[in-house]
Amino acid sequence: MSNHWDRPGWSGGRAYYWMLTFPNERALINDARACQDAVTNPALDLVPADGLHITLNKVGDSAAMGEMDLARVVQVAQDTAPKAFDLQVGPLAGSRGALRYSVAPWNPLISLHSILARAGTLVGAPGGRSTESFRPHLGIAYSNTTRPADSVISQVAELRGRPTLSVHVSHADLVELRRENATYRWDVISAITLPAGS
Numbered sequence: 001m002s003n004h005w006d007r008p009g010w011s012g013g014r015a016y017y018w019m020l021t022f023p024n025e026r027a028l029i030n031d032a033r034a035c036q037d038a039v040t041n042p043a044l045d046l047v048p049a050d051g052l053h054i055t056l057n058k059v060g061d062s063a064a065m066g067e068m069d070l071a072r073v074v075q076v077a078q079d080t081a082p083k084a085f086d087l088q089v090g091p092l093a094g095s096r097g098a099l100r101y102s103v104a105p106w107n108p109l110i111s112l113h114s115i116l117a118r119a120g121t122l123v124g125a126p127g128g129r130s131t132e133s134f135r136p137h138l139g140i141a142y143s144n145t146t147r148p149a150d151s152v153i154s155q156v157a158e159l160r161g162r163p164t165l166s167v168h169v170s171h172a173d174l175v176e177l178r179r180e181n182a183t184y185r186w187d188v189i190s191a192i193t194l195p196a197g198s
Helices: 028-041 067-079 107-123 148-156
Strands: 015-021 045-046 052-059 083-093 098-104 138-143 167-168 172-182 183-193
Touching: 015 183, 028 083, 028 098, 028 138, 028 148, 028 167, 045 052, 052 067, 052 107, 052 138, 067 107, 067 172, 067 183, 083 148
Parallel strands: none
Antiparallel strands: 015 052, 015 172, 045 138, 083 098, 083 167, 098 138, 172 183
């Protein structure tokens, strides 16, 4: 596994991002904790219960965005917001630098990403990666060193049979993201509501 925190593109400052957060999804929080307990390892930094999230897209660095710009991004995003949707979370999987849940279906997430990216473009926000490169996932632990993945792979394999979880996505949060040691932390600046489906 690679070191998740060795990220050349991270400036160390703060930036605005759109995220899906899950502070009230008790079943998801409990399942994540159970999986974390099963794979606890000094080389893994566990995501705290209030830190579970799906990163959608970057709006811009805090220094480059004013309050008026953010308000316009939020308004454009709200005016074009897609309908609320359900996600299936699981099974647990891995990447080069993290343990994470797969999420499905991707289509509503990709649509939401595209809408939020377009809102930023219309306002002139710097933005981040393109929708074409968006790979939705929900992390529960980050690797803090470069090391063989064998032991983690075997532990995760034992957890892949756990039932998937359903979460309802009815809003997207605009957050100011920062890193505190080996944890992502954020302040919610605003949010858009995804209207209920017909």
